[in-house]
Amino acid sequence: MLRKSMLVILALFIVIEWGPLSDERAKYGIAKGNPFIKEVVITFDDGPRETGMQELDAILSSYDVKATFFLVGKFAERFSNITLMLHRQGYELANHTYTHPRLYQDHTAHIVRQAERCDEVLERLGIRKTRFLRPPGGHFNMEIFNAMRRMNLPLGLWSLNTADYTGRPAEEIYNLVIGSARNGDIILMHSGMPNTVEALPRVIEGLKRRGFTIIRLEDMWNSGNT
Numbered sequence: 463m464l465r466k467s468m469l470v471i472l473a474l475f476i477v478i479e480w481g482p483l484s485d486e487r488a489k490y491g492i493a494k495g496n497p498f499i500k501e502v503v504i505t506f507d508d509g510p511r512e513t514g515m516q517e518l519d520a521i522l523s524s525y526d527v528k529a530t531f532f533l534v535g536k537f538a539e540r541f542s543n544i545t546l547m548l549h550r551q552g553y554e555l556a557n558h559t560y561t562h563p564r565l566y567q568d569h570t571a572h573i574v575r576q577a578e579r580c581d582e583v584l585e586r587l588g589i590r591k592t593r594f595l596r597p598p599g600g601h602f603n604m605e606i607f608n609a610m611r612r613m614n615l616p617l618g619l620w621s622l623n624t625a626d627y628t629g630r631p632a633e634e635i636y637n638l639v640i641g642s643a644r645n646g647d648i649i650l651m652h653s654g655m656p657n658t659v660e661a662l663p664r665v666i667e668g669l670k671r672r673g674f675t676i677i678r679l680e681d682m683w684n685s686g687n688t
């Protein structure tokens with residue numbers, strides 16, 4: 463079982479990293495963009511949270527950065543006013559399941575249901591169906607592939623993990639991103655983390671200083687498929 467899932471991970475890695483950008487990637491998902499274009503994506507997982515979201519929006523808006531938020535359906539429901547605010551402000555909203563379970567331990571039908579329930583919350587708020595699913599923790603296996611293929615919902619993974627969920631200081635988050643960001647990186651951060659909010663203005667300024675344009679995941683996906 464372990465060997466099987468490791469092979470699947472290896473296969474996906476090869477497909478995404480080195481395979482032809484068109485058909486294969488369209489089937490499975492995206493973990494990184496074009497290595498020859500100075501573009502990155504900033505993603506925030508696990509929102510919306512009760513606190514820290516207005517601050518995030520204020521910073522992103524002041525730099526005119528359109529980030530991508532992977533929302534947990536039950537939070538999107540509970541804090542629907544914040545969900546609507548994110549939508550109104552033009553951020554890309556993506557699917558991070560309904561209850562944030564360990565998806566890799568689930569059966570295909572349950573995985574599909576988790577993704578559907580998240581989308582249903584957004585649809586009830588008048589927000590269109592999401593384009594990407596990020597499995598909690600980034601863990602995936604064949605069951606998840608099958609579910610995503612069935613739903614035509616590609617995996618939206620990441621390539622640069624800030625590990626801001628550990629509560630590391632803002633300075634460390636900044637140093638990590640600015641020190642290691644490369645073309646096509648998809649940067650993983652989390653909603654509602656005070657240290658992330660503190661680091662964000664310098665992170666954005668540093669990325670811009672290094673010549674990166676910050677785009678939405680959907681734009682990175684689309685440009686990779688043209």
Ligand SMILES: [Zn+2]
Nearest residue numbers: 507508598599
């Ligand atoms: Zn998560």
